[in-house]
Amino acid sequence: MDILLKNVTASVVYAVLGIVILLGAFVAVDKLTPGHLWNEILQQKNSAIAILMGCLGIGISIIIAASIH
Numbered sequence: 574m575d576i577l578l579k580n581v582t583a584s585v586v587y588a589v590l591g592i593v594i595l596l597g598a599f600v601a602v603d604k605l606t607p608g609h610l611w612n613e614i615l616q617q618k619n620s621a622i623a624i625l626m627g628c629l630g631i632g633i634s635i636i637i638a639a640s641i642h
Contacts, residue, residue, distance in 0.1 A: 591637045598633045599626070 603610045610626060613619040 587641045591634075591641060594637055595630065595633055599630070602626075602629060 610622055614623045614626070
């Protein structure tokens with residue numbers, strides 16, 4: 574039971590850490606690019622920026638998963 578609790582706790586901590594890093598990366602990209610990306614995606618319906626941010630999310634998620642694994 575003790576090992577199960579440690580494994581569950583470690584999984585939750587790694588998941589939260591991964592989400593925080595992913596959100597931090599999105600905020601960093603938003604700050605480094607001119608304009609507001611979320612404004613472009615939601616109000617201007619710019620699908621190119623939406624695809625770029627989706628690819629960025631997948632790429633960073635793969636890196637985070639590999640480093641945690």
